[in-house]
Amino acid sequence: MKPFLKLISAVGLALTVGPAFLVFAGVMTWHRYATWMLVGTLLWFFSAPFWMKHHEEGSM
Amino acid sequence: MTAIPVARRGPRERHTASRGVERKRRGLERFVVIAPKTRGPDLARFPNPPSMASKRTLTERLDAINEYDRQPVPDSRLQGPSSFAGFYAGEHVAGTEFVIGPLFVAQGVSAADLFLGLLVGDLLAVLSWTFICAPIAVRTRLNLYWKLRRIVGPRLLFLYNIVNALMFCFLAGSMISVAATAVGIPFHMAMPGLNDLYPNSLGWVVTVLVVGSVVTVLAILGFEEIAHFSKVASPWLFLVFVASGVAVLRQLGVTSIHDFWRVANERIWTGVPMQGRVHFTFWHVTFFAWFANMAMHLGMADMTILRFAKKWQYGLFSSFGMYLGHYVAWIASGILVALALLHGGQVAPGPIAYLGAGASGLIAVVLASWTTANPTIYRAGLAMQTITPDWRRWKVTAVVGAITTLAALFPALMMRLLDFVALYGLLLMPMGAVIFADYWILPRLGLRQDYAEWRKILFAWPAALAWFATLAACLLINRVWGLQIFFLGLPGWFIATGIYIGASWIQQRSAGPTLVEERA
Numbered sequence: 097m098k099p100f101l102k103l104i105s106a107v108g109l110a111l112t113v114g115p116a117f118l119v120f121a122g123v124m125t126w127h128r129y130a131t132w133m134l135v136g137t138l139l140w141f142f143s144a145p146f147w148m149k150h151h152e153e154g155s156m
Numbered sequence: 157m158t159a160i161p162v163a164r165r166g167p168r169e170r171h172t173a174s175r176g177v178e179r180k181r182r183g184l185e186r187f188v189v190i191a192p193k194t195r196g197p198d199l200a201r202f203p204n205p206p207s208m209a210s211k212r213t214l215t216e217r218l219d220a221i222n223e224y225d226r227q228p229v230p231d232s233r234l235q236g237p238s239s240f241a242g243f244y245a246g247e248h249v250a251g252t253e254f255v256i257g258p259l260f261v262a263q264g265v266s267a268a269d270l271f272l273g274l275l276v277g278d279l280l281a282v283l284s285w286t287f288i289c290a291p292i293a294v295r296t297r298l299n300l301y302w303k304l305r306r307i308v309g310p311r312l313l314f315l316y317n318i319v320n321a322l323m324f325c326f327l328a329g330s331m332i333s334v335a336a337t338a339v340g341i342p343f344h345m346a347m348p349g350l351n352d353l354y355p356n357s358l359g360w361v362v363t364v365l366v367v368g369s370v371v372t373v374l375a376i377l378g379f380e381e382i383a384h385f386s387k388v389a390s391p392w393l394f395l396v397f398v399a400s401g402v403a404v405l406r407q408l409g410v411t412s413i414h415d416f417w418r419v420a421n422e423r424i425w426t427g428v429p430m431q432g433r434v435h436f437t438f439w440h441v442t443f444f445a446w447f448a449n450m451a452m453h454l455g456m457a458d459m460t461i462l463r464f465a466k467k468w469q470y471g472l473f474s475s476f477g478m479y480l481g482h483y484v485a486w487i488a489s490g491i492l493v494a495l496a497l498l499h500g501g502q503v504a505p506g507p508i509a510y511l512g513a514g515a516s517g518l519i520a521v522v523l524a525s526w527t528t529a530n531p532t533i534y535r536a537g538l539a540m541q542t543i544t545p546d547w548r549r550w551k552v553t554a555v556v557g558a559i560t561t562l563a564a565l566f567p568a569l570m571m572r573l574l575d576f577v578a579l580y581g582l583l584l585m586p587m588g589a590v591i592f593a594d595y596w597i598l599p600r601l602g603l604r605q606d607y608a609e610w611r612k613i614l615f616a617w618p619a620a621l622a623w624f625a626t627l628a629a630c631l632l633i634n635r636v637w638g639l640q641i642f643f644l645g646l647p648g649w650f651i652a653t654g655i656y657i658g659a660s661w662i663q664q665r666s667a668g669p670t671l672v673e674e675r676a
Contacts, residue, residue, distance in 0.1 A: 109395055
C-alpha cells in the first residue's frame with residue numbers, strides 16, 4: 097500500500113509544479129494550470145500524510 | 157530510543173514515563189526554540205496541586221517546566237544529516253515568505269542587488285549557524301534555556317523569556333495577518349495596502365479575529381497533529397512558490413529564459429522604491445538575509461535544534477532553509493507582486509498567491525501561515541509559562557493566542573515585517589553574544605565559564621549589562637549616525653561581546669578565586 101501511496105504523492109507534486117512550466121512555454125492556459133495544480137494539491141494531501149513518518153524514532 | 161530514568165525526572169515527568177508519551181514530547185521538541193518540549197499538552201494534564209506550587213520559588217517553578225531537558229542530549233538521540241536538511245527546509249518556507257519577497261520590490265531593490273545580496277546574505281547566515289551556533293550546541297548538548305541559565309542566572313533568564321514570548325506573539329500575529337488576506341478573498345474583504353498600519357475595515361477585523369481564534373483553538377486541541385501536518389505540507393509548499401513564480405513570468409513579458417534578466421530589471425526589481433519606502437541596496441539585502449534569523453544563529457536559539465547534531469558541520473544544513481526559502485521563495489513572491497502591481501491589483505499575500513496559483517495559492521498562504529503560527533504560538537506559550545508556571549497548558553495557549561490575534565489586527569506587523577524581523581533579532585542577539593563570549597573567550601582570559609551557576613547568582617549583572625547596554629548603544633548608533641536597523645546587528649554583536657567580557661572580568665576579579673586560581 098505504501099508504494100502506491102508514494103506514487104500518488106509523487107504524481108501530486110508533479111502536477112503541482114509541472115504545469116507551471118507548460119504555461120511558461122505557452123502550451124497551457126493559466127486556468128488549466130490552476131486546475132491541474134489543485135488536483136496535484138489534493139492528491140498530495142490525501143496521500144502523503146499516510147506514508148510520511150509521524151515521528152521519527154529519537155527525532156529532535 | 158533511550159528513556160531517561162524515572163528517578164532523574166522531575167515530579168511531573170514521573171507521571172508520564174510511558175514510552176508513547178515520551179515519543180510525543182520528542183516530536184514537539186522540533187518546533188521549540190526557547191524552552192523546548194518540556195511541558196507539552198500531555199504534561200498539562202498533571203499540574204501540580206496549587207498548595208504545592210505556591211510554596212516553590214520562581215526558580216524552582218521555571219526549572220520544573222524545563223526539567224525534561226536538563227540533561228545533555230545522549231549519543232543515542234543524535235540525528236543524521238537528513239533530519240537537519242528537512243527541518244531547515246520546512247522551517248524557512250513559511251507564510252511570511254509571501255510578504256518578504258514583495259517588500260523587497262516595494263523597497264526598490266534592483267535585480268542584481270537582490271540576487272547577489274541574497275546569495276551573500278544567506279551564505280553569511282549559514283556560516284553563522286555553522287561556526288557560531290553549532291559548535292557550542294554540539295559541545296554542550298544543552299538547549300538555550302539551560303545554557304543561558306548557567307550564565308545569566310534564573311531571574312535574568314525569566315526576563316529574557318518574557319521578551320521572547322512577546323516577540324513570538326508578534327511573529328505569530330504577522331502570520332495570522334497573512335492568512336487573513338487569503339481567507340478574506342472569497343468574502344471580498346478590503347485588503348490592507350502596503351502602507352496600512354491600522355485595521356482598514358470591519359471585514360479585516362472580523363476575518364483576523366476568526367482566523368486567530370481558529371488557529372488558537374487548533375493549537376490548543378492538537379499541536380502535535382498540526383506539527384506533523386506542517387511537515388507534510390513542506391515540500392508541496394515549496395513547489396507552489398516555484399510554480400507560482402514560473403507560471404506568471406509570461407504575463408510579465410518573459411517568453412524565453414533569455415528575457416528574464418531584462419524583464420526582471422524593467423518590471424520586477426526596478427531599483428525604484430515606492431513612496432515612503434527606504435531604497436534598498438545590495439547591502440540592505442545582504443544584511444537583511446543574514447540577520448532575518450539572527451535570534452536563531454547569532455542569538456543561539458537554534459542550540460536547541462543543533463544540540464542533536466552528530467557534528468558541528470551539520471550547521472551547514474541550514475542552507476536548505478536559506479536557499480529554498482530565503483532565496484527561491486522570496487524571488488518567486490517578488491515576481492508575483494510585480495505582476496499584481498502591473499495589473500494595478502492588490503498586493504497583499506492572499507491576492508498575489510491567487511494570481512500565481514489560483515485556489516492552490518490561497519491554500520498555500522493559509523497552510524503556510526497556520527502551520528508556522530502554530531509552533532510559534534507554542535513557543536510563545538512555553539516562554540510565557542515562566543510567568544504562570546502553574547497554569548494549565550491550554551490556558552497559556554489561549555492567552556498567547558489572544559495576544560497574537562490582537563497583534564494581527566494591525567497590518568503594520570505584516571507590511572513592516574522587514575523592520576519587525578530586524579528588531580526581533582536585534583533584541584535577542586546580545587544574549588547569543590554572551591553565550592559565545594562565555595564559552596570561547598572567558599576561559600582564555602583565565603575567567604570562569606557559567607559563573608552564575610557556580611556562584612549561585614540569580615541575576616548576572618554582566619550579562620544584563622551586555623544586553624541592555626548593547627541595545628542602548630544600537631539605538632544611539634541609529635539616532636546619531638543614522639545606521640538603519642538592518643545593519644545594527646553586526647556592531648551590536650561585537651559591543652555585546654566586549655561589554656560581557658569586560659564586565660565579567662570586573663565581576664570575577666573582584667569576587668574571589670577564579671578557575672585558574674582554583675586549578676593552581
